[in-house]
Amino acid sequence: MTLFKLAIRNMLGAGTKTWLNALVLSFSFVAIIWAQSLFKGMDEEASRSLTDIEYGGGQYWVEGYDPLDPFTIQDAHRPVEGVLRDLVDAGRAAPILVVQGTIFPQGRMFSVLLKGIDPGQRILTLPTLCLEPSGGEIPALIGTRAARMFGLAEGDTVTVRWRDVGGTFDAVDVVVAGGFSSTAQSADSGQVWLPLEELRRMTGAAGQATLVVMEKGFSPSTAGSGSLSGWAYKDLDFLLRDIREFIQMKTVGTSIFYVLLMSLAMLAVFNTQVLSIWRRRREIGTMIAMGLTRGRVIALFTLEGSMLSFLAMLVGAVYGIPLLAYFAAHGWVLPSDQADSFGLALGNTLYPIYSAGIIVGTALLVFLITTVVSFLPTRRIAKLRPTEAIKGKLS
């Protein structure tokens, strides 16, 4: 308690030097919290966006289907029967048929995935109601990225070609009946959404699907297992694994930024400690003469340094809370079209998500590193001879 009191006195007594150090340290503190929260926000947003528009509460895939392996797609379809069929009929699941195809907009040719989905489904947030058949034309739904890539707009007609289940090529004109904007590139880029029954008819895969998207909160235990042979359940952990690993990779990459920030702050603390011990050697000698042991002097100087981290938290709170609250409310607006360059489903505005874990974790990290950095120079005190130190001499 005495050392604590003395450390506060010494620290506050040092005036501007202390406040400057605390300010530098607070930059690291606030910046690390902000950056970590931003990544947490990215993670949450990417997960939410993907589950809303593509993954739902998990998916059943036809066994052997691998969306990253085009060769598996040709045969990845089977009838939706039994429990799955019941869930679909109850509106708790949405079957999707995936077929490889080609689109010919304005004389150009692009490979696409044709995806059939029930226009009345409510599992995904895709605006599929526009796929309700009308006037004998086949309606198509495309995302903004696909529309930009293909040069298509609502009302345009475009030819699509595909191979049916028998391996025969066929082609038909479809009309762009609607568009959607999504942060999930995987539901948008290079994809054309068609009415499920129409695609089934086109491909000769009546009653079949490649995957079935389950409602949110679905648990495979409720579906049983006996009637699901030929289907493999993919939960959200599996479906979101890539995106989470990607964010983790970005987080690790950003840790270089943390290390740089912390290094700068710690350099300031270390320098201050070294200078402090050199300039205050007479003080150290006097304290020892008055009955403080060397160990307690070392503890005092270490405490002084480590308490800078608390002061930094206070200073950081003064400007950090309004700043972080502003970002929480208004988000961090990315430059136009930059969101896609992150390689994951992000909106043009990123919202950080703060948590007690991030704040406490960062505070502990800053405190621990500051304490270690404060302690290292104090080892010199153990070598000081008090009789020399009293006179302000180094020994």
Place this chain on the structure above:
Amino acid sequence: MDNGTIIRTQDLTKVYPMGRTSIRALNRVSLSFEKGEFVALVGPSGSGKTTLLNIIGSLDAPTEGSAEVMGLKVETLSHRGAAALRSLHIGFIFQTFNLLPVYTAYENVEFPLLLMKMSAADRKKAVLDALEWVGLADRAKSRPGQLSGGQSQRVAIARAVVKRPGIVLADEPTANLDAENSHMILDTMESLNKNLGTTFIFATHDEKVIRHVRRKITLVDGAVAADEKTAGVAKEKKAPATRSGDASGRAT
């Protein structure tokens, strides 16, 4: 140790190695000091005055011989034991005052008490009493930079005596002061010596100090050349240089 003897050195020797040679700072010094003495160690530079004070103050250990302070043998004390001896029984006054720069006068005087188990109320009373003894109660909130040399040394004296130590060791306490301040400091210390019974041992060249002490020990080349009683001038002077209280802290 006899009744009344609080310091005794026996064949005290201190040798400092200096490369291939060595310097014998103290050479078989045998002395004893009684409680309440007012003593000056005099002698030319390098005669061993400060070394003797440092060993008595348990800041340094003898190479040979023995130094017994308040019944404890300095040469056998651990770092912790030596710190405890200094904390409880010894006050220091330095030539350059050595006040802690970021503390106020009050906080400087309070510092030794923080190292002892003492309640906040007792601590406050002791600090205010000590500042009163040295006539600086009104400068309690001043920092060292706002005090003159004489005032700084008086704060240092208050800091040395606030815990009522048995011994105060003063190394050239008047060397940085003018004559007027030197006299004031010496008067203060003398009144504290008389009223508190604290033993004061000075290492000094200053004739003014020597005139005040009642015992003068002359060191030459690390050995005791003379140990004599002196009359002192205290009897001719008025006691305490305090403003509103005597050196025991009682109101007058």
